[in-house]
Amino acid sequence: MQIYEVAPPETGPSLALHGGAGARVHELTAGGRGRHSDGLRAAYAAGWAVLAAGGTALDAVCASVEVLEDAPLFNAGRGAALTATGRVELDASVMSGSGRAGAVAASRHARNPVRLARRVMEDTEHVLIVDPPKAFVSGFGLETVDPEYFVTDARRRQLERVRAERLAASRHGTVGAVARDASGGVAAATSTGGMVGQSDGRVGDTPIVGAGVFARDGVVAISCTGHGEAFIEGVVAYDVAARMRYGGVTLADAVRATFAAELDSRGSTGGLVAVGGDGRIVVAHNSPAMFSAHGTSGEVEVHA
Ligand code: ASP
Numbered sequence: 001m002q003i004y005e006v007a008p009p010e011t012g013p014s015l016a017l018h019g020g021a022g023a024r025v026h027e028l029t030a031g032g033r034g035r036h037s038d039g040l041r042a043a044y045a046a047g048w049a050v051l052a053a054g055g056t057a058l059d060a061v062c063a064s065v066e067v068l069e070d071a072p073l074f075n076a077g078r079g080a081a082l083t084a085t086g087r088v089e090l091d092a093s094v095m096s097g098s099g100r101a102g103a104v105a106a107s108r109h110a111r112n113p114v115r116l117a118r119r120v121m122e123d124t125e126h127v128l129i130v131d132p133p134k135a136f137v138s139g140f141g142l143e144t145v146d147p148e149y150f151v152t153d154a155r156r157r158q159l160e161r162v163r164a165e166r167l168a169a170s171r172h173g174t175v176g177a178v179a180r181d182a183s184g185g186v187a188a189a190t191s192t193g194g195m196v197g198q199s200d201g202r203v204g205d206t207p208i209v210g211a212g213v214f215a216r217d218g219v220v221a222i223s224c225t226g227h228g229e230a231f232i233e234g235v236v237a238y239d240v241a242a243r244m245r246y247g248g249v250t251l252a253d254a255v256r257a258t259f260a261a262e263l264d265s266r267g268s269t270g271g272l273v274a275v276g277g278d279g280r281i282v283v284a285h286n287s288p289a290m291f292s293a294h295g296t297s298g299e300v301e302v303h304a
Contacts, residue, residue: 005281013052014281014295015177016274016292018292019175036074040293044300044302048300051179058187061177076174082193094189097185098217100121108147109132109147116142176191176223177273178223190207194206212224217277227266236258251280252284
C-alpha cells in the first residue's frame, strides 16, 4: 500500500483530488502521463481558485470534479468507461461536512453529473436519484447533452480489448476531490463511469454515501476509487471516518486499518483521497498506482 500524508496547514485551506486508481496508470506513455498530469493540475487550479477566494469546500470540490468530468482522459463525464453494451451510465455524489448529501446513478443526460448530484442535495428532498430523466436535469437549468457526447473512440477501443481479453486489472477509473475551506468546513465529491464492461444497470460505490464518498465537519472528507463492490461491502469511506470519530485514531492510521480490514481481506484494490477536520491530507492506494494531486497552498504535488 502507498500512503502519503501532508501535515495540516497553520492557516488556510487544503485540497486533494484523484483521477482514478488502475493498472492503466503504469501502461501510460510519457505523453499520456503528461496529459493526465495537466488535467489534474487544471482541476486543482479550479478548486484552489475557489478556496483562495474564500469560497466553500463544497464549491471547490465541485469545481475540480467538473474539470475532470469535461476532460476526456478521465473515467467521468466525457470519456467515461462504457458498459458491456457500450452505454454510458454515470454515477456521481457530493457530500458536505454539515451532513447533507446528493447523488445520481446511471445518469445519461446531465453534461456534468456532479452538478446534478449537488442539485439533488440542495433542491430536492432526496439523496439518490437513479436514471434521472432529461426533464429533471433541465428543470434545474443544467446543461443536457446527447448520451453520445460522453462516448470517445478511446473508450470504445478499451471496451473491445476488455471484451476480448477480460482485462480486469485495467478497468478502474473515477475522479474525486476533497477539501477543507478557510472556515474549517469539509466536503467531498466523486464522479465515475463505473467499471469498464460492467453490466448495464450496475451501480458502484461512487453514489453510495459512506462507500465512495463521505464528509463530516471536524472529522474527515473522503473520496474513493477502485473495485466498487468491495468499497460498498466494506463501507470504506465511513469505516475510515468511524475509526477516527469513535476510536480516536489518526487519519493515516484509520486509512491503513480500513484498507487491511476491508480491501486487502477481499483481495480488492483501489484508493482514496482524504482531508481531515484539521486540514491534514492523506492520499492512499493499494492498487499499483493512482492519479492524484494535492496541496495546502497554491503549490500542487501531482502523482501521474
Ligand atoms: N469505484 C468505481 C466503481 O466501482 C470505479 C472505479 O473507481 O474505478 O464504479
